Amino acid sequence: MKHLTVLILAAGNASRMGTSKQLLPFKNTTLLEHAVKNAQATKARKVYCVLGAHSKEIKDRVKTGEVTFIENRYWQEGLSASIVAGITYIQSVENVPDAVLIMLADQPFVDSNYMDSLIEAYHENQDSIIASAYDEKNGVPAIFSKRHFESLLKLKGDKGAKQLLNSEGVDVISIAPKRRNTLLDIDTPDDYNTLLDN
Secondary structure, three states, X not given: OOOEEEEEEEOOOOOOOOOOHHHOEEOOEEHHHHHHHHHHOOOOOEEEEEEEOEHHHHHHHOOXXXXXEEEOOOHHHOHHHHHHHHHHHHHHOOOOOOEEEEEEOOOOOOOHHHHHHHHHHHHHXXXXXXXXXXXXXXXXXXXXXXXXXXXXXXXXXXXXXHHHHOOOOOOEEEEOOOOOOOOOOOOOHHHHHHHHHO
């Protein structure tokens, strides 16, 4: 079995939400803790989480056990900077994983079952990137083997991994979730209110 870890991106300041999105209450916990617990329930061996804005407050309030926090000092440069910070740190650990599953902290319907379906697809197709299907585009959660780490380290801007996942000549397998709302992300107060109403 290949050694796979999860990297949660949670460094943004949630300007459209107007408050620290990571700490919004959800299911007797917070959005970030919910994401961490789902990641911990997968077949991955370890969970990392990239923080930036409000990092001290978040670390003080998030109590989820086995998660390693990574500081992104350049979080204002966008999502790509968090991927670079995460992959740089992961490459520095003693036992570098064979692959990393990158996910966002603000997709509360991405559960361990869906992530495990991506992990199973990776084990069957280890040379390919495994991505989530968003209509006609690919996005995260997505799994990148370590042969793609150098490409991830070159990402810039706020598009994150999308530019790599939708590039011509890159071998990507897209997995469509069974439920339509699985990939829904929470960006605005309206999104959050809709989440609470469901």
